[in-house]
Amino acid sequence: MKQSILKVHPNDNVLVALRDLQADEIVKYEDVLYKVTEFIPAKHKFAINTLPAGANVIMYGVLVGKTQSEIPAGGLLSTKNIKHAASGFLTGEKHLNWKQPDVSNWKDKTFNGFHRADGSVGTANYWLVIPMVFCENRNVEVLQEALVKPLGYGRKKVYETQAQQLINMVKNGVSVDEVLFTEIETGTDGEKSPKVFPNVDGIKFLTHEGGCGGIRQDSVALCGLLAGYITHPNVAGATVLSLGCQNAQVSILQEEIAKRDPNFSKPLYVIDQQKTGKESVMLEQALRQTLAGLIQANQNERKPAPLNKITIGLECGGSDGFSGISANPAIGYTSDLLVALGGSVILAEFPELCGVEQNLIDRCVDESKAERFTNLIRTYAQRAEEAGSGFDMNPSPGNIKDGLITDAIKSAGAAKKGGTSPVVDVLDYPEKVTKPGLNLLCTPGNDVESTTAEVGSGANVVLFTTGLGTPTGNPIVPVVKIATNTSLYNRMSDIMDVNTGTIIEGEETIQQAGERILDYVIKVASGEVEVAAVSHGQDDFIPWKRGVSL
Known part of the structure; x- marks a missing residue:
């Protein structure tokens, strides 16, 4: 029953x-x-x-x-x-007697990924086009329009067909009611054209609103994030557009790349508009160099890799009252399985760790990690309070409507994503993950800002739980959408990948769901399964400016 x-x-x-x-x-x-x-x-x-x-x-x-x-x-x-109320926390006694889950079913398994010179392995193979400053966004968009469909990465959407039907009705002088209520053909998405570069999953264009103005620390952080994407195992190389005079100088980007990969050898083309002169000259150069880079990127092929080359980013958004008792604990068990196999996981969203700080502090492998986590989260909370807000203001109207009525209730459930393994490292945005095990990364609770940051720190798969439904994706990493309840999974089946409502209904345990999710991750990492966010082209990318974002 x-x-x-x-x-x-x-x-x-x-x-x-x-x-x-x-x-x-x-x-x-x-x-x-x-x-x-x-x-x-x-x-x-x-x-x-x-x-x-x-x-x-x-x-x-x-x-x-x-x-x-x-x-x-x-x-x-x-x-x-x-x-809202939450317990205080101190750097305290460590509790590291972790009982690892049984991973005998996965110890000999592999996934098929793209091997990079630095030893990392990608779950996909992309080329990036990146602006150093918002002034270059238009040029990036021009390149996007010029390259995506001719290279076979575009797809005619059903909505274009529907829009054309409605436009034809308007041209024929129909009434407002006829436009609103006349039945039209639904059709289906058109097939993709054959790809010019079959081993390249796509060419991605990362526009943003940063790079100049603001404070210099914002530009340095942006360069660190962009360096994280350029050196990411899912990226074969990049074309970088620079105006020339912005705060986010190319030299800073190069320094940040060297921090993450001292022997960086991927093709990287940097074009300075103020040096090239005419826009037409710049864009022609960018087209030539990008196509040259894609030829090199296409030489990569998927090959077997051990599961310890997977780094999972853990995220939740549009959370509901079931998040903390179905999907989040399930991927927490997935996290523990991957850690036991030698892989890495990233738990972020510091405003959503309010009330469980002591548990995470006690799980830190040494005092320095505990102190860094304590300092980062206290500083973040203080800045929020100084801005007239606070972590207690984190739950959204949707959260509250579905039972997450205090930040501590929301946070206690959100932290379940991190499983039970020891905390091996504590990172400040946008630092890179370098250690196998559970890593804490300072990010906002904002879905896209946090997902963007996790990928920049090295996540090559993201597990994203949701109880209300959210389409969030990422340009270069598959974001697996995990529904907390069966009603959501059925209602929004076009953007959901995995259902954990089975836990609520008593059909499987948290452990069984976590194991099922790990098997799914292996298929996604091997390119055998295309998740909904990828098939929809949900390429969300928002850098964090280190202001107060909950």
């Missing part, structure tokens, strides 16, 4: 509704009966016992809020009766 409620941790004083519960309904969990006093929507929480005003609210075994008024046993927790 399907379970109606769930107690996430033995010490919790709240229960989670796995379906809508009606007022006065009696539900059972582990042979104990509970009566709810009001309507409890699915994904929301209710009190196990009466909680007086000022009482601690415990979920995931940690403090997630304080009651603002009395909540009767069986009463709904809401933004009206509880407020």
Whole structure:
């Protein structure tokens, strides 16, 4: 029989509704009966016992809020009766007796990837066109228009056909109502043209709004991020457009590339517009050099590689009340499996670690890592408060509507993505992952900024959980969309890849789902499965300017 409620941790004083519960309904969990006093929507929480005003609210075994008024046993927790609260943290005792999961089923498995000179292995093979400054965005877009379809990377979309039908109706003088309601052919997406370079997955154009103005630290950080993409194992080489006078100088980019790959040998073409003169001369040079680079990139072919060459970025967005009990713990188990196999994982989104800092501090392998994490997260929180905000303002309206009513509730569930393995390194944006194991990376909670950063730090696959539905992708790395509930998976099937609603429905355990996801990751990394974000061309890229972004 399907379970109606769930107690996430033995010490919790709240229960989670796995379906809508009606007022006065009696539900059972582990042979104990509970009566709810009001309507409890699915994904929301209710009190196990009466909680007086000022009482601690415990979920995931940690403090997630304080009651603002009395909540009767069986009463709904809401933004009206509880407020965010989280425990303090200190650099403390380490708990590193990690019990590794059994990985015998994967120890001899490999994936087919693109081997690079620095020893890294890509899950894809792309060429990049990058501007050093926003002034060059238009030239990048001109190159994109000139190259994408002729090289076989474009696809005629069904929406173009639909738009043409509607435009023809307008030309024929139809009414507003006819445009709004007349049935038109839906059609299907057109097939891609044959690729000129079959071993190159695509040519990607990364426009941005940085590189000049602002503060110099922003430009240095941008150069570090761009260097992370250029040296990324999924990238064969790059064409870089520079105006010449911007803060983000090419020399800074070259320094950042050298930090990440001292023996950098990929083809890299840098064009300075103020030196070349006429735009036509610059663009012709860029076209010639890009095509020359693509010829070199096409010489790469997929070959077997050990699973320890996979680096997974962990992300969540459009979270709901099931995120922390289905999808996030599932990919947490996937993370533990990969770490046990010698791979790397990245847990980011520092505003969404509020309330679980002590757990992560205790898992750091040494004092220096614990101190760096403490300093980074405290500094970030302080800057948010100075700007008149704070981590407690992180949950979005969608989060709150679906039961994540305090930042600590959201964070405790979000942190489950990191599994249980030791923290081997703590990185500040946009530093590169260099150690196998669980890495903490300082980024905002913003989906695209954080995903952009994780890829810049070396993630060659991203696992992205969502309970409400979000299309976020990345230009060079497959972003696997994991639904927390079956309703979402079915409703938005065109952008979802994996369903973990099976956990909520009792069809499989967290461990079984985590194992299934690892098998899926291997197929994605080998190019056997194209995830929805890639097939839709969802190329989201937003550099973080180190301001207050929650």
